[in-house]
Amino acid sequence: MTSVAARAFRAAALPAAALLCGGCALLPRPAAAPAPAGTTTASGPARARGCAPPGPRPTAPAPSPAAAALLPFGTARLQAAAALAGRFTAAWDSWSWRQPPAAWLAALQPMAAASLEPVLAQAAGDRGALAGRAAGRQSAVATVTGLRVADLTPGSVTVTVTAAQAVTTSGGVSRSTVGWAVTLTPDGTGWLVWDIEPAGAGN
Numbered sequence: 001m002t003s004v005a006a007r008a009f010r011a012a013a014l015p016a017a018a019l020l021c022g023g024c025a026l027l028p029r030p031a032a033a034p035a036p037a038g039t040t041t042a043s044g045p046a047r048a049r050g051c052a053p054p055g056p057r058p059t060a061p062a063p064s065p066a067a068a069a070l071l072p073f074g075t076a077r078l079q080a081a082a083a084l085a086g087r088f089t090a091a092w093d094s095w096s097w098r099q100p101p102a103a104w105l106a107a108l109q110p111m112a113a114a115s116l117e118p119v120l121a122q123a124a125g126d127r128g129a130l131a132g133r134a135a136g137r138q139s140a141v142a143t144v145t146g147l148r149v150a151d152l153t154p155g156s157v158t159v160t161v162t163a164a165q166a167v168t169t170s171g172g173v174s175r176s177t178v179g180w181a182v183t184l185t186p187d188g189t190g191w192l193v194w195d196i197e198p199a200g201a202g203n
Contacts, residue, residue: 072154073186081191084111085159085182086144088193093142093165093178097133101125113185113192136169142178150181150199157191158183160199 071078091107101124108120123129132138146162161180166173179199184191 071152073152073157078149078157081157081184082147082149082159084191084193085161085184086147087111088196089161089163089180089182090142090144092180092196093163094140095133096139097130097137098139101130111193113187113194116193116195136171138167138169140165140167142166145177151183156183156185156194162199 073081088108088111091104091111095104105120105124109117112120142163142165144161144163146160148160149157150160151158159182161182163178163180164175165178166175180196181199181201182193183195185194
């Protein structure tokens with residue numbers, strides 16, 4: 001698809017995706033307990049976490065046939081992509097100084113494309129991050145608070161994920177809001193996470 005055609009496609013498809021996905025403000029179900037590993041905090045690059053139970057799912061508005069016709073993926077498929085992006089981000093941004101890096105990595109790998117695995121492995125084994133967490137007895141739990149389709153092509157979906165992260169240390173608890181751009185690619189009838197980076201960085 002040429003750049004001009006791609007821009008035209010996105011201009012038409014993104015508003016339709018917002019209608020079909022209800023802005024993709026669908027929160028994922030509670031994820032498994034947090035895992036550790038080389039990841040990053042709200043102030044730095046990260047790569048992994050786990051999530052606290054979210055609130056009830058809002059009801060998305062009914063899609064129109066005209067809007068649906070513009071999209072390369074149906075309503076249920078887009079909602080599934082947004083939900084996976086939320087689960088991945090929650091696992092990415094949740095960790096504990098007590099948990100082995102392999103456990104944090106194992107929570108992310110089933111959701112990730114093969115091309116992302118080296119990045120995850122590097123984050124999981126970040127000695128500086130692990131040493132800092134152990135020294136401060138740090139643990140973090142991320143709760144997804146918002147999901148929005150930010151980009152859509154025939155071969156990928158990028159979802160902006162907003163999460164509230166609580167970091168507990170020997171000195172107390174600090175809270176922050178983090179944003180991630182999670183790009184997913186189709187895998188059969190499902191999805192896999194191809195990339196994750198700070199929401200403001202672009203893909």
